[in-house]
Amino acid sequence: MSQQDKMIEELFHNADELTEKQKKIVAAAIDSFAEKGYAATSTSEIAKKAGVAEGTIFRHYKTKKELLMAIVAPTMAKLIAPFVIKDLNKVLNQDFERLEDFLKAFIENRIQFLKSNMPLFRIFIQEIPFQPELREQFKEHIAQKVLERLRQIVEHYQAKGQIIEMPPDTVIRVAASTIFGYIIARYLLSPEEKWDDNAEIERTIQFLMNGLSPEK
Missing domain, CATH: 1.10.357.10 (Tetracycline Repressor, domain 2)
Known part of the structure; x- marks a missing residue:
């Protein structure tokens, strides 16, 4: 199991309202924000790390700030x-x-x-x-x-x-x-x-x- 998969499992095992893609996006965002900081992280980087298209992020979260608050x-x-x-x-x-x-x-x-x-x-x-x-x-x-x-x-x-x-x-x-x-x-x-x-x-x-x- 990868580090990201472990993070998803530990953080979201009770978060049934989130889809699997949302869990991957949030886990990737946590990893990226922690590594580079919120301001220096782009949504394209998060999408690549999560293994989803950048447009998928914006279908769930209108802005990067909304993703942080999510x-x-x-x-x-x-x-x-x-x-x-x-x-x-x-x-x-x-x-x-x-x-x-x-x-x-x-x-x-x-x-x-x-x-x-x-x-x-x-x-x-x-x-x-x-x-x-x-x-x-x-x-x-x-x-x-x-x-x-x-x-x-x-x-x-x-x-x-x-x-x-x-x-x-x-x-x-x-x-x-x-x-x-x-x-x-x-x-x-x-x-x-x-x-x-x-x-x-x-x-x-x-x-x-x-x-x-x-x-x-």
Whole structure:
């Protein structure tokens, strides 16, 4: 099975409303947008990769922007959001005694998820600053659902005296910026560098612990 066929199977196994040609078009678009970016990708390239005529794309999607949103809407609402939340809950639903253990499990969980879904991650990172619809989809289907759970976790560790007293949303922003800053540098900006992943994860955790732990 080719990489594209695997992507189609994983992303669209429940998307019965899409035809097989639409699935191939969307999978090819994901691959191309992730590789070259939305602006630099032509519909002719997508058509060639999908094995369809360019006119077939425009029978289903009037513009390239509509094709991008056709990727975002079904994958975010029906496929990615439940998958992200279910996968993340493997960590969120565990009761770690120490904040440090929770952070390690959280980082490792997100790295594994993103490594398995890198093309979509690339599209979101590249296009969120420029596509308001994409930001709204992300907020509606993922951010809002995860944020409340993270607030509860922050308050839990604050009650245990392991996180400094500050608004939970501030704690989440600081931690998320640090964690995803490392992940973006590691897998998007400088993947060719020689990374000591275990050491980098440990440094990231210690940086957060030093900033979030109450003063002794």
